[in-house]
Every structure is written in structure tokens, then in C-alpha cells.
Amino acid sequence: xxxxxxxxxxxxxxxxxxxxxxxxxxxxxxxxxxxxxxxxxxxxxxxxxxxxxxxxxxxxxxxxxxxxxxxxxxxxxxxxxxxxxxxxxxxxxxxxxxxxxxxxxxxxxxxxxxxxxx
Amino acid sequence: xxxxxxxxxxxxxxxxxxxxxxxxxxxxxxxxxxxxxxxxxxxxxxxxxxxxxxxxxxxxxxxxxxxxxxxxxxxxxxxxxxxxxxxxxxxxxxxxxxxxxxxxxxx
Numbered sequence: 284x285x286x287x288x289x290x291x292x293x294x295x296x297x298x299x300x301x302x303x304x305x306x307x308x309x310x311x312x313x314x315x316x317x318x319x320x321x322x323x324x325x326x327x328x329x330x331x332x333x334x335x336x337x338x339x340x341x342x343x344x345x346x347x348x349x350x351x352x353x354x355x356x357x358x359x360x361x362x363x364x365x366x367x368x369x370x371x372x373x374x375x376x377x378x379x380x381x382x383x384x385x386x387x388x389x390x391x392x393x394x395x396x397x398x399x400x401x
Numbered sequence: 402x403x404x405x406x407x408x409x410x411x412x413x414x415x416x417x418x419x420x421x422x423x424x425x426x427x428x429x430x431x432x433x434x435x436x437x438x439x440x441x442x443x444x445x446x447x448x449x450x451x452x453x454x455x456x457x458x459x460x461x462x463x464x465x466x467x468x469x470x471x472x473x474x475x476x477x478x479x480x481x482x483x484x485x486x487x488x489x490x491x492x493x494x495x496x497x498x499x500x501x502x503x504x505x506x507x508x
Contacts, residue, residue, distance in 0.1 A: 320445075328437075328445065328488055330497040343496045344402075377444055386492025387435035389456065391444035 285309040285390045287378050292395030299368050299399070305361040305378030305392055313356045316381035318388060319363050321374035331376070332363065336384065346372075368399045403427050403491050407500035413508040420476040422503045424467075424489035432468045433493040439502075440485045448487075449474065479505070 291303040303319070319331040332342045332352040340352050351364040361378050375396050379388035404427035414420050424434065432452035437445035447456045449465035452472055462477040476483055484507055489500040 327501050328439075328490070328499040330490075330499070333495075341495050382447075382450065385450075386433065386497055387447060387450045387490065388445075389447045389450075391446075394444055 285380065287380065287390060287392035289376065289378055289392040289395040292376065292397045294398045294400065295368055296401050297369060297399055300364070300366045301368065301397060303363040303365065303376055303378075303395060303397070305363075307359050307361065307380075310380070311356075312354050312359050312361055316384045316386075317352075317354065317361045318379050318381060319352060319361075319376055320379055320388070320391075321372075321376045322394075323371075323374045326374075329374075333381070334361070365397070368397075370399050373397060373399045402496055403430060403494060403498055405489055405491055405498050405500040407487075407489060407503050409503060410501065411504045411506065413506055414479050415508045416479055416481060418479045418508075420479050420483075420505060422474045422487055422489075422505075424472045424474070424500050426470045426472075426491055426493075429469045430491045430493035433491060434465075434467070434472050435490045435492065436463075436465055436474045437488045437490065438483075438485045439488065445488065476505075 286308045288306045318333040334352045349367045353362045375394040377394045378392045380390040382389040406425045408423045434452045436449040439445045453465045486502045486504045
């Protein structure tokens with residue numbers, strides 16, 4: 284059974300850093316395209332970043348240069364390193380598995396809340 | 402970036418009603434469109450991919466249509482479990498973008 288479990292969210296001050304993790308089971312992270320999608324409180328969904336099975340990465344303009352997506356194949360885990368955090372980064376962050384490397388997501392984690400506030 | 406719009410933003414309906422949600426893209430996305438259902442506090446759930454393909458396990462009362470810039474999600478007979486927010490998402494090009502959502506609530 285495919286499962287995605289995020290962790291690492293919490294309260295952080297503006298300008299701070301946080302690393303989110305997404306532990307996968309039931310499939311191999313490195314063989315799939317994996318994405319992060321976020322949702323600000325009471326708002327809609329926003330795609331954040333993707334890492335391809337081959338290792339290429341892409342980012343939304345709103346996080347480019349501040350966030351880094353990566354994976355640890357030995358741990359079958361996806362990461363999102365978030366630096367220079369801003370109030371507008373406050374959101375629930377979901378990891379999700381691309382279906383057949385196409386750009387839509389059939390499996391999602393439960394989400395982890397990141398709050399950026401002083 | 403490709404902008405996605407949805408209408409209506411809120412839809413009040415009764416059990417058994419036929420419901421249609423429209424999604425429009427700011428430029429052609431062929432049929433690279435997905436639909437998701439989201440309930441409060443939960444992750445989105447994939448309903449439809451490639452505009453009209455029903456995800457495995459999704460009830461057949463859900464259907465999608467359209468291509469180019471205009472798409473629709475139809476629920477043929479609304480059930481109590483269907484009251485939720487629905488989002489369209491284009492995956493034609495990065496950055497992948499979502500519509501603002503349509504909330505379906507009880508009339």
C-alpha cells in the first residue's frame with residue numbers, strides 16, 4: 284500500500300529555516316516524480332516543487348532560490364529544505380506522488396503545517 | 402504562467418441534483434487537466450485526469466469533459482459524501498497551477 288507521511292512542520296520566525304520530510308512506503312521514491320504542494324490557511328492549492336526520477340528539479344517562482352527539494356534513496360524519503368522563510372510561506376505542505384510521471388497526483392500525504400510568525 | 406479560473410466559486414445543491422463545475426485555462430492546455438476533491442482538514446483526492454479519465458475507485462457519477470481552454474466536472478447525482486471543495490489543475494506546463502476552487506455545499 285502506498286503511503287506518504289510528512290513531518291517537520293512547526294512554528295518558525297521570519298527569516299528562519301525548516302526542513303520537511305516525507306517518508307514513503309509501498310513504492311520507491313527515486314523511481315517516481317515527487318512534488319510538494321502547499322495550501323495557505325483557508326486558501327487554495329499551490330504547487331511548490333518537483334523532483335524527477337532522474338534528479339532534475341523545478342520550483343515555483345515564489346520559492347525559487349529559497350527552497351530546495353531533495354531525496355534520500357536509502358531512506359526512501361523526500362525532503363523540502365526551506366530557507367529565508369516569510370509569513371506568506373505559512374501553509375500546510377503536502378508531498379505527493381506524480382502518476383506515471385505526468386504531472387497530476389494520485390497519492391498525497393496528510394500534510395504538515397508550517398507557520399512563519401514572530 | 403497559465404491562469405486557471407473556476408465557476409461558480411460556491412454552489413448550493415441538494416442530494417440527487419446534477420452539478421456542473423466549469424474550469425477555464427488562460428491558454429490551451431490540450432487535455433492536460435486534473436480534478437480533485439478536498440474535504441476540510443484532508444488532502445486532495447484525485448477524481449479525474451487527462452480531462453475525462455476517471456481515477457480508479459472514483460464513483461462513476463463523476464465525469465469530466467473538455468479540451469483546449471474549457472473544461473467541466475459533472476456530478477450526475479449528488480450524494481452526501483460529495484459536499485466538498487473541487488479544484489482543477491493544469492499540468493500542461495510548469496508551473497503547474499490550480500483553479501481557485503468551487504465549494505459545493507448543502508442547499
